Amino acid sequence: MDRDSIVLDSFAGSGTTAHAVLNMNKADGGNRKFILIEMMDYAESITAERVRRVIDGYGEGNKRVDGTGGDFSFYELGERLLLENGDLNPNADLEKIRDYIWYMETKTGYERSDLEDSAYYLSEYNDIAYYFYYEKGMVTTLDRDFLATVKTKADGYVIYADMCTLSDEFLKKYNITFKKIPRDIAKL
Secondary structure, eight states: OOTTOEEEESSOTTTHHHHHHHHHHHHHOOOOEEEEOOOSTTIIIIIIHHHHHHHHEEOOGGGOEEOOOOOOOOOOOOOOSBOTTSOBOTTSOHHHHHHHHHHHHHSSOOOOOOSOOOTTEEEEETTEEEEEOOBTTBOOEESHHHHTTOOOOOSEEEEEESEEOSOHHHHHHTTEEEEETTHHHHTO
16 A cells, blocks of 8 residues: 555444554554544544544553554534435535535535625625525525515526526526525536
């Protein structure tokens, strides 16, 4: 295995793969990295804890094992954004949904705009203004009342909402693309 390899273990269990990678790096001065994935509830208490002990050392007295050194980061997944049926998960964090929409539309990282616009304004990219008109537990409608809240001037608009009462001609005239929540999110 190359000294700069990245090792993926998608069934990490107790963390044996990370242990081996850290030992190899210690033995030959390598800079191998590892990605462990564990779906069971013991991921932090067993898997990550083992990796911490390997790095820092463990045991006592003449049974002490010196640490390998190194570091790692531990992450937990949040709520799913989309349910199996394609609907938005009502328990998902709104900012994560906004991040996802922005990335799917622009392929760039999302940074909330400082412009004073409606609460549903995401930002502007390539002179297209993006809006995500979503309220948990409420059906939203892209209509003239909503458009009256839009303050950003752009060459085009992409607006997500549950429904749209504007005609196709009106949308085309004002260069507005309507995307229905939630179906169009998964099909960008």
